[in-house]
Amino acid sequence: MSAKTQTYLWLIQRLSAAVLALCVLVHLATLIYAVRGGLSAAEILGRTRGNVAWFAFYSIFVFAVTLHVPIGLRAVLSEWLGWRGAGRDLALLGFGVLLAWGGMRAVMAVFL
Amino acid sequence: MHRLSGIALALFLPVHFWALGQALQGEATLESFLRWSEQPLVKASEWAIVLLLAAHLTGGVRILMIEFLPWRDWQKTLAALAAAAALAIGLLFVLSSTAHAQGWPQKPVKFIVPFPPGGATDISARLLGQKLTEIWGQTVLIENRGGAGGSVGAAEAAKAAPDGYTLFFPSGSVVTANQYIYANLNYDPEKDFVPVTNVVSGPQVLTVPANSPYKSVKDLIESGRANPGKLYFGHAGIGSQTHLAAENFVFQAKLDATAVPYKGEGPGLAALVGGETHFFVGNVAASIGHIKGGRLRALGVTSKAEIPQLPGVPPIASVVPGFENTGWFGIVAPRGTPKDVIQKVYLDTRKALQDAVMKEKFFAQGLAPVGNSPEEMGRAMKEESELWKNVVKARNIHVK
Numbered sequence: 287m288s289a290k291t292q293t294y295l296w297l298i299q300r301l302s303a304a305v306l307a308l309c310v311l312v313h314l315a316t317l318i319y320a321v322r323g324g325l326s327a328a329e330i331l332g333r334t335r336g337n338v339a340w341f342a343f344y345s346i347f348v349f350a351v352t353l354h355v356p357i358g359l360r361a362v363l364s365e366w367l368g369w370r371g372a373g374r375d376l377a378l379l380g381f382g383v384l385l386a387w388g389g390m391r392a393v394m395a396v397f398l
Numbered sequence: 399m400h401r402l403s404g405i406a407l408a409l410f411l412p413v414h415f416w417a418l419g420q421a422l423q424g425e426a427t428l429e430s431f432l433r434w435s436e437q438p439l440v441k442a443s444e445w446a447i448v449l450l451l452a453a454h455l456t457g458g459v460r461i462l463m464i465e466f467l468p469w470r471d472w473q474k475t476l477a478a479l480a481a482a483a484a485l486a487i488g489l490l491f492v493l494s495s496t497a498h499a500q501g502w503p504q505k506p507v508k509f510i511v512p513f514p515p516g517g518a519t520d521i522s523a524r525l526l527g528q529k530l531t532e533i534w535g536q537t538v539l540i541e542n543r544g545g546a547g548g549s550v551g552a553a554e555a556a557k558a559a560p561d562g563y564t565l566f567f568p569s570g571s572v573v574t575a576n577q578y579i580y581a582n583l584n585y586d587p588e589k590d591f592v593p594v595t596n597v598v599s600g601p602q603v604l605t606v607p608a609n610s611p612y613k614s615v616k617d618l619i620e621s622g623r624a625n626p627g628k629l630y631f632g633h634a635g636i637g638s639q640t641h642l643a644a645e646n647f648v649f650q651a652k653l654d655a656t657a658v659p660y661k662g663e664g665p666g667l668a669a670l671v672g673g674e675t676h677f678f679v680g681n682v683a684a685s686i687g688h689i690k691g692g693r694l695r696a697l698g699v700t701s702k703a704e705i706p707q708l709p710g711v712p713p714i715a716s717v718v719p720g721f722e723n724t725g726w727f728g729i730v731a732p733r734g735t736p737k738d739v740i741q742k743v744y745l746d747t748r749k750a751l752q753d754a755v756m757k758e759k760f761f762a763q764g765l766a767p768v769g770n771s772p773e774e775m776g777r778a779m780k781e782e783s784e785l786w787k788n789v790v791k792a793r794n795i796h797v798k
Contacts, residue, residue: 307455310455332773388412388415389415396418
């Protein structure tokens, strides 16, 4: 893999980390508001369903996870297990797809 | 540490996404989500996420600062630890909030029933109370506080501490009609209570004493029309479900009959057996024992069709076209009761109602399990409240 690609991956990893940190904070603040505000699970779902803003937010959350996790695992697999090459990248791509599918499935269930 | 926690989170995430998506799929999405979130494994995994996220964030923030900020090492470590601590505290705060219902109930739970023993409200509360006692491992006590169409018990329940240990088990009209009937009500159904779940519902049955000359609904109607004001009907108290059901019948059958209030359905039916009144539109649960014991004769049911518990008893609608009346009994809680306790009572009641033996017991009483959510119950109560507002106004049923 070229140095340029490595740099991009490094950058994407850091950017997605910053997005995730922000998403976790928003998610946490929302949970505190919902639970402390006395909203039941039913009422929470009542507010999230059909709300495009929440759908967009959690889609970004899932997208950032989908980028951040495989790139992080890539470094771990290379440095700890010595697994390099196309096989590793294909496996990580598959894992990323799995995360995206599972995450969006959950987001759609909360939205629809 | 950063990598280890990252690996653990990476392994956990697909499982978490899959489980959440799975729980929310299909028809009963809300119920399955609530059941899922109550699982001990899910609760335990929430704690695992807190620790993993805190650990991962510590390392992550530190890495970002090393690479992008010109701070000293000890400052970076301190800032990272502060960020992680803030995250952990926040998440623990959320988890401790949702953990409230896990320890509930720690002592006996009281159902205030606003009618004396023997009526349908009392029977329903006792049947459910027995099953919830098994589920909770804590006794469910039934306290009968009859009087003023359920208003006495309602006022007491409204003043109870909102800790979930005192719940109110009324018949529908106590929380949907009394506010339009009583000028000086000591409680406000909308402001003082929050819905938990509608437990059971069922039709009523029009009965007369076994030795009554009226053999059919038609006989009763003809007699009432021929002798205005000379037919007396009992009920469980002004504004009670039995009162409104009878008023509805009288109104739609175009009779002129006189209402006689009793302190509850049990006493009202006993008075009918003793011949004090001519007819009673009671709940099947309270009336069926008298009917099967030969003390009362059933003339008609308030459902659109015959019911299996009373074979051969025709619907009143066969004589009064379009007539239908349904009674219900449910749980409401004093406003301020913790939401998670309300959810627990609702879910456990739902579980109790799914029990085959319970279903059979309620069926024998002419009642069908409902177990709807607090939100659904709230909507249904609002709709019914509007209906009774109109009926009460049309029939001029008022107590000053």
